[in-house]
Amino acid sequence: MPGFINAHTHVGMSLFRNYSDDVELMDWLNNKIWPLEDKLTEKDVYWASLLSQSEMIMTGTTTFADMYYYEDQTIKALEKSKMRAQISRGLTLEDENYLKIKENIDLYQKYENSQDGRINIALGPHAVYTTDKNYLKEISKVSKKYNMPIHIHLSETKIENDDCIKRFGQSPTEVFEECGIFENKTIAAHGVHLSDRDLEILSKYDVSVVHNPSSNLKLSSGFLDCTRVINKGINLAMGTDSSASNNNLSMLKEISIASLVSKYKDPKNLRAYDVLKMATINGAKALGIDKETGSLEEGKLADIILIDLNNPNHTPQNNLISSLSYSTFDTDVSYVIINGELVYDNKKFVNLDIEEIMKNSKLAFDNLRKRK
Amino acid sequence: MPGFINAHTHVGMSLFRNYSDDVELMDWLNNKIWPLEDKLTEKDVYWASLLSQSEMIMTGTTTFADMYYYEDQTIKALEKSKMRAQISRGLTLEDENYLKIKENIDLYQKYENSQDGRINIALGPHAVYTTDKNYLKEISKVSKKYNMPIHIHLSETKIENDDCIKRFGQSPTEVFEECGIFENKTIAAHGVHLSDRDLEILSKYDVSVVHNPSSNLKLSSGFLDCTRVINKGINLAMGTDSSASNNNLSMLKEISIASLVSKYKDPKNLRAYDVLKMATINGAKALGIDKETGSLEEGKLADIILIDLNNPNHTPQNNLISSLSYSTFDTDVSYVIINGELVYDNKKFVNLDIEEIMKNSKLAFDNLRKRK
Numbered sequence: 001m002p003g004f005i006n007a008h009t010h011v012g013m014s015l016f017r018n019y020s021d022d023v024e025l026m027d028w029l030n031n032k033i034w035p036l037e038d039k040l041t042e043k044d045v046y047w048a049s050l051l052s053q054s055e056m057i058m059t060g061t062t063t064f065a066d067m068y069y070y071e072d073q074t075i076k077a078l079e080k081s082k083m084r085a086q087i088s089r090g091l092t093l094e095d096e097n098y099l100k101i102k103e104n105i106d107l108y109q110k111y112e113n114s115q116d117g118r119i120n121i122a123l124g125p126h127a128v129y130t131t132d133k134n135y136l137k138e139i140s141k142v143s144k145k146y147n148m149p150i151h152i153h154l155s156e157t158k159i160e161n162d163d164c165i166k167r168f169g170q171s172p173t174e175v176f177e178e179c180g181i182f183e184n185k186t187i188a189a190h191g192v193h194l195s196d197r198d199l200e201i202l203s204k205y206d207v208s209v210v211h212n213p214s215s216n217l218k219l220s221s222g223f224l225d226c227t228r229v230i231n232k233g234i235n236l237a238m239g240t241d242s243s244a245s246n247n248n249l250s251m252l253k254e255i256s257i258a259s260l261v262s263k264y265k266d267p268k269n270l271r272a273y274d275v276l277k278m279a280t281i282n283g284a285k286a287l288g289i290d291k292e293t294g295s296l297e298e299g300k301l302a303d304i305i306l307i308d309l310n311n312p313n314h315t316p317q318n319n320l321i322s323s324l325s326y327s328t329f330d331t332d333v334s335y336v337i338i339n340g341e342l343v344y345d346n347k348k349f350v351n352l353d354i355e356e357i358m359k360n361s362k363l364a365f366d367n368l369r370k371r372k
Numbered sequence: 373m374p375g376f377i378n379a380h381t382h383v384g385m386s387l388f389r390n391y392s393d394d395v396e397l398m399d400w401l402n403n404k405i406w407p408l409e410d411k412l413t414e415k416d417v418y419w420a421s422l423l424s425q426s427e428m429i430m431t432g433t434t435t436f437a438d439m440y441y442y443e444d445q446t447i448k449a450l451e452k453s454k455m456r457a458q459i460s461r462g463l464t465l466e467d468e469n470y471l472k473i474k475e476n477i478d479l480y481q482k483y484e485n486s487q488d489g490r491i492n493i494a495l496g497p498h499a500v501y502t503t504d505k506n507y508l509k510e511i512s513k514v515s516k517k518y519n520m521p522i523h524i525h526l527s528e529t530k531i532e533n534d535d536c537i538k539r540f541g542q543s544p545t546e547v548f549e550e551c552g553i554f555e556n557k558t559i560a561a562h563g564v565h566l567s568d569r570d571l572e573i574l575s576k577y578d579v580s581v582v583h584n585p586s587s588n589l590k591l592s593s594g595f596l597d598c599t600r601v602i603n604k605g606i607n608l609a610m611g612t613d614s615s616a617s618n619n620n621l622s623m624l625k626e627i628s629i630a631s632l633v634s635k636y637k638d639p640k641n642l643r644a645y646d647v648l649k650m651a652t653i654n655g656a657k658a659l660g661i662d663k664e665t666g667s668l669e670e671g672k673l674a675d676i677i678l679i680d681l682n683n684p685n686h687t688p689q690n691n692l693i694s695s696l697s698y699s700t701f702d703t704d705v706s707y708v709i710i711n712g713e714l715v716y717d718n719k720k721f722v723n724l725d726i727e728e729i730m731k732n733s734k735l736a737f738d739n740l741r742k743r744k
Contacts, residue, residue: 017687018694022643055684217632218698220639247698248685257629260589267592271394312427313620315389315730316737322390326590326619330701358687365688
């Protein structure tokens with residue numbers, strides 16, 4: 001089948017896996033994650049990126065959309081993993097002389113379409129609550145000038161919405177619209193708390209929404225009503241978010257959780273085939289690469305995974321589509337081909353030294369915790 | 373860690389995996405599953421049981437509580453798999469001269485405490501909607517006479533409750549109480565729709581409730597409020613239900629889904645450790661075998677699983693308990709020991725010929741579908 005497209009993640013965060021669990025988003029960010037991120041080095045992000053990319057490959061993901069910093073390290077890791085990626089620099093208001101925006105443009109000028117065309121660069125205005133209108137307008141201007149897509153967090157929590165309405169008298173979606181963000185090709189992660197008017201705006205500008213079921217549940221952010229979004233004609237893709245808030249990067253887990261929870265009130269919601277599309281072709285549409293990948297079709301690039309069905313959990317084989325969504329185990333993926341190149345061969349990494357990556361990731365996190 | 377205890381399943385149903393998905397419980401039972409079950413043979417149940425037990429072993433389950441028919445075939449399969457099990461014959465009203473009850477007693481007299489003490493026999497009055505009060509009273513009498521525990525379905529759907537109130541003017545819990553069922557040691561599967569009064573009754577009689585998150589979501593039955601049940605002092609265990617409504621038998625998936633969905637409103641709900649207890653020691657309490665198994669303690673029997681942590685999804689290792697609940701992949705289980713005997717050795721079955729089991733399961737289902 002086509003490889004999975006993880007349309008929202010932060011691969012540089014995998015060192016924080018299981019570091020802080022069972023707390024709310026704002027507590028988690030302010031008191032746990034951000035203090036640790038202040039001490040993160042380029043090298044840490046390099047090993048975290050390789051670690052994440054290993055985990056994604058072994059669970060069948062061939063492409064991901066990332067937002068973080070030290071993204072040149074993530075791109076360096078991509079040289080080894082050979083994955084396809086859309087990379088954005090997280091842009092937040094603590095940005096003297098717009099140095100972060102310049103860094104993001106610099107990434108574009110250096111790496112757009114590099115590594116045999118596997119790399120695309122997007123702008124990453126983090127969220128409404130970490131930016132302001134002037135900053136967003138500036139980003140929108142840059143986006144138009146360079147024709148760069150945009151990757152944002154949108155209405156992830158109710159608090160984000162409430163604060164935004166207090167601050168601007170508008171929803172996050174309305175703020176982004178006013179600042180011209182949606183006039184550019186945009187991926188909006190989460191979208192858990194969207195009004196009907198928000199959905200109309202997103203639909204009008206053809207913004208893709210990315211569902212991150214595990215992360216949203218784990219941080220008590222809520223659960224996106226997928227059927228409502230799809231019925232508005234909006235392209236709905238799927239993501240794992242980071243392994244700090246999930247706490248893994250397996251799209252197969254997201255597929256099963258998204259489908260099961262969506263059936264809460266109606267078993268016909270998010271059928272097996274719908275949820276597989278979210279995890280593949282809809283991701284390609286979100287990233288603007290659906291002419292190249294996201295499905296197995298003549299003329300498309302070979303981003304292909306082979307799933308082993310010769311195991312008890314796939315026996316008997318009554319319905320392949322149901323089987324993939326409801327019965328597949330995370331590591332049933334046996335072979336992964338990206339851009340025509342075999343990168344995972346009978347459950348062995350072709351290009352990655354996985355023992356070295358794990359060793360250095362552990363070492364990096366030990367050092368990070370000791371660092372003042 | 374201690375092996376998982378799957379406290380509610382129907383191992384004889386695994387041939388129906390992925391046969392009918394994305395429909396509601398009553399439609400699924402009446403129009404899909406029951407017509408197929410009418411054609412099921414003893415041999416089919418034998419292969420289905422072995423298939424299920426293989427899948428459970430490879431995902432770390434060492435004990436299960438089963439309700440189905442042709443249970444002598446499931447017990448025969450247990451001779452090969454060496455799993456620990458509590459077996460009950462599903463008892464429903466189409467039971468001329470109480471032949472089914474007699475069959476259940478027969479199982480008890482033949483197999484109770486057999487296979488080195490790994491087998492216990494329970495009575496299986498299926499549910500309120502498939503029995504009546506006289507039948508339930510008779511089963512309660514038998515339970516007392518032989519000191520046999522009881523395994524039931526309870527308030528799985530809202531329709532079950534509504535119909536019961538129409539029929540008896542009582543909730544299913546009230547009906548079971550009136551018929552004396554709860555005076556015996558009882559496992560109640562599902563319990564999705566329980567009133568405060570129901571919970572008080574279950575608490576008073578020390579009835580264990582078994583949460584089956586995937587099955588309940590998939591059939592749109594609802595989602596059990598685990599925290600509410602636990603706060604009433606009720607022992608809450610975990611089950612997969614059958615692979616026909618799940619569609620797999622991995623307790624690791626249930627652990628992750630139960631914990632994530634319970635956090636919907638509060639991230640402190642069902643923390644990593646709470647959910648691991650549900651899947652182990654609480655299951656042992658439900659089955660009345662917590663003096664023998666369910667935790668790793670001196671003097672207990674060796675029902676032990678070894679989980680491989682040397683992989684990207686467990687790196688770095690910040691918190692073992694969180695890691696087990698949120699980051700473990702279904703097939704990270706490398707070794708399984710049941711009753712002191714190694715049954716799964718570095719991901720290879722010691723006693724089971726898995727290729728033969730899969731081949732015969734496929735064949736059995738092909739023949740079943742062709743059968744008039």
